Amino acid sequence: MKTEKCNTLAEARKKIDEVDEEIVKLIAKRNNYIKQIAHFKTSVTEVKAEERIEDVISRVRQQAIDLDLSPNLINDLYVRMIDAMVESEIEEFNNAKSF
Numbered sequence: 001m002k003t004e005k006c007n008t009l010a011e012a013r014k015k016i017d018e019v020d021e022e023i024v025k026l027i028a029k030r031n032n033y034i035k036q037i038a039h040f041k042t043s044v045t046e047v048k049a050e051e052r053i054e055d056v057i058s059r060v061r062q063q064a065i066d067l068d069l070s071p072n073l074i075n076d077l078y079v080r081m082i083d084a085m086v087e088s089e090i091e092e093f094n095n096a097k098s099f
């Protein structure tokens with residue numbers, strides 16, 4: 001992973017702002033795929049797919065370890081994010097069913 005060396009506080013903050021912009025775009029992209037997935041499912045239990053959540057969390061925890069990042073931090077962020085995305089998937093699922 002390429003991280004540039006910054007020489008000032010302002011420069012480092014600008015880099016952080018750029019990274020944040022990318023993170024939010026990627027989260028929006030992830031959420032768009034989540035909404036598509038809703039259309040391939042037939043029940044709310046299937047929407048929730050607990051075993052898939054465990055797989056995703058386990059994979060990102062390992063990736064955090066590989067990148068020398070706290071696995072617990074990534075775990076907590078993902079639990080919160082997936083929770084919200086499952087809500088958005090359920091909403092999409094219920095809307096699709098009502099057509």
Ligand SMILES: C=C(O[C@@H]1C=C(C(=O)O)C=C[C@H]1O)C(=O)O
Nearest residue numbers: 037047048049052053056082085
């Ligand atoms: C996207 C899916 O649906 C839900 C959302 C998940 C996620 O945000 O990664 C994982 C499992 C499901 O709770 C899926 O089944 O893959």
